[in-house]
Amino acid sequence: MSTRVDRNIYPELQRFGATDISACFNCGVCSAICPLSADGASFPRRMSRYAQLGLRDQLLSSPELWSCYGCSECTESCPTQADPASFMAAARRYAVASYDRTHLAYLLATSRVFAGVFVVALVGLLAAFMYSVHRPADGSTLAFFEFIPSDFVHNLGVVAMAVMGTAALIGLFEMVRRVLRRPRPGAPKATLRKGADAAVYAVGTEALAQTRFRKDCADATESRPWYSQRWFIHFATMWGFLGLLGATMLDYGLELLGVKATGTAVPIWYPVRLLGTLAGAALIYGTTVLIVRRLRKSDRSSLHSTTSDWTFLTMLWVAGVTGFVLELALYLPTAPAWGYPMFLVHVAVAMALVLLVPFGKFAHVFYRPVALFALRLRG
Numbered sequence: 001m002s003t004r005v006d007r008n009i010y011p012e013l014q015r016f017g018a019t020d021i022s023a024c025f026n027c028g029v030c031s032a033i034c035p036l037s038a039d040g041a042s043f044p045r046r047m048s049r050y051a052q053l054g055l056r057d058q059l060l061s062s063p064e065l066w067s068c069y070g071c072s073e074c075t076e077s078c079p080t081q082a083d084p085a086s087f088m089a090a091a092r093r094y095a096v097a098s099y100d101r102t103h104l105a106y107l108l109a110t111s112r113v114f115a116g117v118f119v120v121a122l123v124g125l126l127a128a129f130m131y132s133v134h135r136p137a138d139g140s141t142l143a144f145f146e147f148i149p150s151d152f153v154h155n156l157g158v159v160a161m162a163v164m165g166t167a168a169l170i171g172l173f174e175m176v177r178r179v180l181r182r183p184r185p186g187a188p189k190a191t192l193r194k195g196a197d198a199a200v201y202a203v204g205t206e207a208l209a210q211t212r213f214r215k216d217c218a219d220a221t222e223s224r225p226w227y228s229q230r231w232f233i234h235f236a237t238m239w240g241f242l243g244l245l246g247a248t249m250l251d252y253g254l255e256l257l258g259v260k261a262t263g264t265a266v267p268i269w270y271p272v273r274l275l276g277t278l279a280g281a282a283l284i285y286g287t288t289v290l291i292v293r294r295l296r297k298s299d300r301s302s303l304h305s306t307t308s309d310w311t312f313l314t315m316l317w318v319a320g321v322t323g324f325v326l327e328l329a330l331y332l333p334t335a336p337a338w339g340y341p342m343f344l345v346h347v348a349v350a351m352a353l354v355l356l357v358p359f360g361k362f363a364h365v366f367y368r369p370v371a372l373f374a375l376r377l378r379g
């Protein structure tokens, strides 16, 4: 297979937040120190070498990009301050933008102004669209799904999921095509017949229980309690979001089955409501800690924050906090004046988050499991 050299890849990667990788002299200390790098998945040295040599195709067809959890141990050990951890993060953003044919991911990751204006405009448009069908609000109690008909909200959610799913599948197809077309020289051949079940199990436990993040990529130098460690903050944020998504879908399912109409008053211990409350608390906890650490630069892994970090975290935090506050407001004796406007903001931000999944930091929920699966199949 021919090898093309792309001289522009280096300045391109810098637009995505890569530091000066030209300082790297390929010593390999970073790969030796990385707790997740092994013979079958050698990084970050190999990734930075690809960038130095202009091997764009090799970089984009490396599932190893998605193995990294950004612990920054490699950066701490690098003798030339080449900051391989930041390079890996930038390379993932670059990969997301390269797999996306619409160019939206590229603009969202490289232009702070565009990202800000686009997200605010998208949220505003979604809120205005919902408001265009609103009915007179009940002033005594909060009746969100009388204010905006539940059918309308559900249908909008289904359309958002369909658009997101289609964009994600196109990106995944592009990634898998590249990985299959250009296996790393010397890598064991991946085969579906051998080890697919073990790979599914390994990736499943990794994705859902953060096994490698927790055990192998632990903050060795930290003396933090478990609830403050990086793996748990990521775990709380991920399960908080999934729990809220699950509660929303269950609520919709109960309506379809005729068990309960969306918006019907229920006690706080009603299972779906309880799931939403716990998930909301987990999401708020996780995103608040992540935001505070980025603001204070208190973690070695949060020293460099990019537009896509802030866009994603801010939207998650706003969706979590507004949802949680609205849920508590349902139990107030009188309806607060801010209830309906906050509802519009909450639903619009949640829909925008879903729509933007394949175009930003959130895209790792698709790419990482597939990449880990490919690596597992290679043994």
Ligand code: SF4
Residues within 6 Å of the ligand: 023, 024, 025, 026, 027, 028, 029, 030, 031, 044, 045, 048, 077, 078, 079, 080, 081, 082, 083, 084
């Ligand atoms: S990034 Fe640093 S540690 Fe890694 S190979 Fe280059 S110089 Fe060595």
Ligand code: SF4
Residues within 6 Å of the ligand: 033, 034, 035, 036, 037, 043, 044, 067, 068, 069, 070, 071, 072, 073, 074, 075, 084, 085, 088, 217
């Ligand atoms: S940031 Fe951590 S997981 Fe990622 S390459 Fe460096 S040492 Fe490995």
